[in-house]
Amino acid sequence: MAEGADVLIGIDAGTSVIKAVAFDLAGRQLGTAAVVNTYREEPDGSAVQSMERTWADCAKALRELGQVVDGLARRTAAVSVTGQGDGTWLVGAGNRPVGDAWLWLDARSASTVRRLWDGPLERTRFERTGTGLNTCQQGAQLAHMATVHPDLIGQAEVALHCKDWLHLCLTGVRATDPSEASFTFGDFRNRAYDDTVIEALGLSGRRHLLPPILDGTMTTHPLTREAAEATGLLEGTPVSLGYVDMVMTALGAGVYAREPGVACSTVGSTGVHMRAVHSEDVFLNAEGTGYVIALPIPGVVTQVQTNMAATLNIDWVLGTAADLVAEFGDRPSKADLVGRIEGWLARSEPGAILYHPYISAGERGPFIDPDARAGFIGLSSGHRYPDLVRAVVEGIAMAARDCYAAMGDMPRELRLTGGAARSRALRSVLAATTGASVRTSSRDEAGAAGAAMMAAVAIKAFPTMDACIETWVTPLLGPAEAPDARLAERYAGVFEGYRTARQGLAPVWNHMAALRSRDVRLDAGAEPAELAIAAGNETGN
Numbered sequence: 001m002a003e004g005a006d007v008l009i010g011i012d013a014g015t016s017v018i019k020a021v022a023f024d025l026a027g028r029q030l031g032t033a034a035v036v037n038t039y040r041e042e043p044d045g046s047a048v049q050s051m052e053r054t055w056a057d058c059a060k061a062l063r064e065l066g067q068v069v070d071g072l073a074r075r076t077a078a079v080s081v082t083g084q085g086d087g088t089w090l091v092g093a094g095n096r097p098v099g100d101a102w103l104w105l106d107a108r109s110a111s112t113v114r115r116l117w118d119g120p121l122e123r124t125r126f127e128r129t130g131t132g133l134n135t136c137q138q139g140a141q142l143a144h145m146a147t148v149h150p151d152l153i154g155q156a157e158v159a160l161h162c163k164d165w166l167h168l169c170l171t172g173v174r175a176t177d178p179s180e181a182s183f184t185f186g187d188f189r190n191r192a193y194d195d196t197v198i199e200a201l202g203l204s205g206r207r208h209l210l211p212p213i214l215d216g217t218m219t220t221h222p223l224t225r226e227a228a229e230a231t232g233l234l235e236g237t238p239v240s241l242g243y244v245d246m247v248m249t250a251l252g253a254g255v256y257a258r259e260p261g262v263a264c265s266t267v268g269s270t271g272v273h274m275r276a277v278h279s280e281d282v283f284l285n286a287e288g289t290g291y292v293i294a295l296p297i298p299g300v301v302t303q304v305q306t307n308m309a310a311t312l313n314i315d316w317v318l319g320t321a322a323d324l325v326a327e328f329g330d331r332p333s334k335a336d337l338v339g340r341i342e343g344w345l346a347r348s349e350p351g352a353i354l355y356h357p358y359i360s361a362g363e364r365g366p367f368i369d370p371d372a373r374a375g376f377i378g379l380s381s382g383h384r385y386p387d388l389v390r391a392v393v394e395g396i397a398m399a400a401r402d403c404y405a406a407m408g409d410m411p412r413e414l415r416l417t418g419g420a421a422r423s424r425a426l427r428s429v430l431a432a433t434t435g436a437s438v439r440t441s442s443r444d445e446a447g448a449a450g451a452a453m454m455a456a457v458a459i460k461a462f463p464t465m466d467a468c469i470e471t472w473v474t475p476l477l478g479p480a481e482a483p484d485a486r487l488a489e490r491y492a493g494v495f496e497g498y499r500t501a502r503q504g505l506a507p508v509w510n511h512m513a514a515l516r517s518r519d520v521r522l523d524a525g526a527e528p529a530e531l532a533i534a535a536g537n538e539t540g541n
């Protein structure tokens with residue numbers, strides 16, 4: 001470690017915000033800089049993001065951090081980068097992007113996913129990766145591009161994820177990390193690529209696109225001169241490649257605990273619900289859903305169910321109100337609306353309306369169905385906007401319970417992070433819905449902290465990740481907020497309705513999807529065809 005270097009920087013390139021956060025070597029947060037992330041969604045299901053802009057925004061966040069923390073460049077011992085997972089960031093000659101990145105929100109590969117589900121090697125693929133195939137993942141997206149956009153793949157030399165792209169921009173090194181490599185193309189037991197998995201995805205002929213796997217707790221690479229100029233940091237600063245943000249956030253929030261019954265939920269744009277287990281204790285369900293994501297701790301992985309949209313539903317319900325109000329004058333800010341959530345929850349009745357939070361074009365956990373869509377059940381004429389907001393919040397919590405129910409016993413303690421953790425009312429709904437006590441960390445930036453912890457181990461500020469957790473995570477955990485018993489009883493009943501309804505709705509979602517695709521075909525000049533509600537296409541329980 002360089003003389004006087006007492007700062008670690010964690011970069012967390014999320015779907016909504018790109019953050020750069022400085023910590024001292026004991027994990028105390030020294031400063032934060034954030035740049036709003038930009039991506040586009042189109043009616044064809046695409047969700048894409050400029051790769052150049054992502055790097056420019058990341059560099060901007062680092063430069064701004066330099067204005068917040070005195071002497072940052074000279075004091076930085078190491079940097080680590082994590083980011084939104086899944087998706088496909090193609091890089092071609094001269095390390096230039098091949099078009100825009102496809103994000104995890106991109107639903108275009110739905111038809112390819114359905115085809116691959118029926119393949120002879122699908123169960124083997126699931127048992128090796130521990131991960132149910134869905135449209136978010138790079139394996140599905142590459143397989144789809146191979147048939148529909150061979151031009152894109154043809155120009156690519158390497159297929160990266162978001163954090164890998166930023167790591168390439170910082171260091172000039174093409175690599176990915178053990179977590180995304182193993183849940184997408186490999187085996188979580190040995191954290192290496194697996195030929196059968198790659199064959200199951202129909203990608204044996206594209207094997208050359210997969211980069212080397214690098215463990216950022218063991219290896220760092222020096223910041224290049226160009227990256228130093230762009231970020232304001234010093235050339236040669238060690239850079240560690242973090243694991244995917246889902247486990248970096250969980251690591252920073254306390255997923256790895258010695259006590260039994262502890263789980264960790266990130267309720268941000270997406271909902272991620274997980275437990276840390278030894279890789280031999282992973283439970284592979286019959287439905288083939290969930291993720292198994294390696295932690296940067298030897299032999300320890302997270303067993304995960306992730307529901308696609310969590311607070312994106314809150315953004316939708318608030319955005320709807322903002323659009324309406326804007327018709328009469330000024331548009332209220334998101335902060336104004338978020339600030340009213342507690343009040344709306346206080347004056348609405350718990351468990352009165354069901355809401356399924358599948359607002360983001362499909363669901364991936366605990367069931368996989370690209371056709372799933374959001375909806376309210378149980379509206380009466382007396383219900384008003386606060387009741388809808390409450391239903392949306394409860395729907396997000398029901399989805400969390402649905403995910404834990406598919407992984408075995410409910411947790412006793414839920415370590416909660418993400419946007420929803422900021423609200424006392426949301427925490428109490430989550431506690432009552434899952435029946436678990438909720439604890440949050442006094443540090444806000446769990447994802448960046450998880451990444452910085454990798455850098456701390458890489459530069460040997462701590463001998464092991466266990467030792468780093470003892471200093472960085474455990475002391476910051478707040479008191480347990482116990483569930484309200486009456487509310488918990490009410491929500492246990494509501495959950496039965498929630499699950500029964502979403503199982504029953506699968507054929508309706510499928511029918512609506514068929515209508516949508518018929519509209520597209522009619523627009524293209526095809527003959528109309530008869531449609532009837534058929535048996536569902538749902539995978540999962």
Ligand SMILES: Nc1ncnc2c1ncn2[C@@H]1O[C@H](COP(=O)(O)OP(=O)(O)O)[C@@H](O)[C@H]1O
Pocket residue numbers: 014015016017267268269270311312314315338341417418419420422423426
């Ligand atoms: N006090 C709050 N009450 C309820 N929801 C909140 C609150 N603060 C933030 N949120 C929700 O959390 C979202 C941001 O979550 P966050 O975890 O920061 O994002 P991301 O998952 O994209 O990193 C906001 O868009 C909003 O929907």
Ligand SMILES: O=P(O)(O)OC[C@H](O)[C@H](O)CO
Pocket residue numbers: 013014015016083084085086104136244245246268269270
């Ligand atoms: O960008 P956020 O919401 O922090 O993380 C997104 C996940 O990595 C993504 O859901 C993986 O599929």
